[in-house]
Amino acid sequence: MSFKDVVGQESAIAFLKAAFSCGRIAHAYIFVGPQGVGKSKAALNFAKLLFCESPSANEPCENCASCLKSNGSNHPDIQEVSPEGQFIKIDAIREACRKLSLRGFESSFKVLIITQAGALNEESSNALLKTLEEPTANTVIILMADTLKSVLPTIASRCQRVVFSILKQDVIESILIKQWGASRDAAAYLSMMSEGSLGAALRFHEDGLFSRKNDLIKNALDERCGLDGLLDLSSKERQDRQENIQEALFVLSSWFRDLLLAKTESRSFINIDKKDDIMRLARSFSFIEIEERLTRIADAAQDLKRNANARIALTRLRVDLWKQ
Numbered sequence: 001m002s003f004k005d006v007v008g009q010e011s012a013i014a015f016l017k018a019a020f021s022c023g024r025i026a027h028a029y030i031f032v033g034p035q036g037v038g039k040s041k042a043a044l045n046f047a048k049l050l051f052c053e054s055p056s057a058n059e060p061c062e063n064c065a066s067c068l069k070s071n072g073s074n075h076p077d078i079q080e081v082s083p084e085g086q087f088i089k090i091d092a093i094r095e096a097c098r099k100l101s102l103r104g105f106e107s108s109f110k111v112l113i114i115t116q117a118g119a120l121n122e123e124s125s126n127a128l129l130k131t132l133e134e135p136t137a138n139t140v141i142i143l144m145a146d147t148l149k150s151v152l153p154t155i156a157s158r159c160q161r162v163v164f165s166i167l168k169q170d171v172i173e174s175i176l177i178k179q180w181g182a183s184r185d186a187a188a189y190l191s192m193m194s195e196g197s198l199g200a201a202l203r204f205h206e207d208g209l210f211s212r213k214n215d216l217i218k219n220a221l222d223e224r225c226g227l228d229g230l231l232d233l234s235s236k237e238r239q240d241r242q243e244n245i246q247e248a249l250f251v252l253s254s255w256f257r258d259l260l261l262a263k264t265e266s267r268s269f270i271n272i273d274k275k276d277d278i279m280r281l282a283r284s285f286s287f288i289e290i291e292e293r294l295t296r297i298a299d300a301a302q303d304l305k306r307n308a309n310a311r312i313a314l315t316r317l318r319v320d321l322w323k324q
């Protein structure tokens with residue numbers, strides 16, 4: 001894994017490389033950008049570069065003992081803290097900061113990566129703040145956050161900001177085809193569904209979403225097909241039922257979004273492989289009827305997020321989808 005694997009984030013990577021090449025490494029960085037755009041890869045690679053015994057052209061060498069340990073996720077001077085449940089616990093931050101203040105095991109640097117800084121609550125933020133205010137020499141803290149707003153301003157203001165942007169659709173499409181062997185149709189669909197997140201696109205691809213989605217839509221709209229048909233068509237591998245249902249709702253909403261587009265001049269459909277069906281079906285709904293269905297799907301997704309009973313929420317949704 002090198003910086004080259006962080007696709008479409010040239011400006012963020014150039015910034016990190018420049019800091020390394022001038023020897024001006026900040027005590028703390030905050031990597032800001034949506035999930036799945038390469039923040040984790042960039043953080044690990046930056047840490048790897050700091051520890052590398054013979055870096056060249058601001059890239060880690062990939063061969064020294066440090067690089068091999070970093071690649072195997074067992075470098076003793078790289079710590080990673082993630083949320084346990086909803087929040088990052090204060091004890092986890094205290095322990096990580098204590099380790100940060102000790103001498104490095106194998107290197108002069110020590111790195112702490114906090115993967116979802118938005119999950120720092122007030123207590124754990126305050127514990128981290130002490131270390132940010134009085135950093136130990138040769139320590140680097142990298143926070144990752146979806147948005148800057150999700151982190152307390154007192155924390156964010158002490159970190160150098162590195163912005164990771166949403167990936168362009170054609171970039172994701174090309175990676176899916178070239179590196180992951182996706183078909184053109186699948187790549188086009190998954191890149192649009194991913195909303196700029198390569199991580200999401202790859203998850204959908206590995207999950208076979210493209211090959212399942214047409215059955216999923218067909219069953220959801222077929223009055224004869226029971227509710228279980230909709231649920232059972234979701235991923236067999238992933239156990240998380242809530243996630244499966246949300247995914248099914250996402251697929252359905254992309255379908256109705258296409259029907260809405262068919263009512264306008266635009267033909268930039270997500271379900272481009274079903275263009276003829278979309279054009280035909282759009283004629284049997286009015287603009288308002290499609291809008292209503294989109295609202296119902298969004299409501300159901302929202303209800304499920306609030307832990308509503310899935311069966312009741314989906315039964316209600318199906319009644320709304322079928323009604324004339």
Ligand SMILES: [Zn+2]
Binds near residue numbers: 051064
């Ligand atoms: Zn190396």
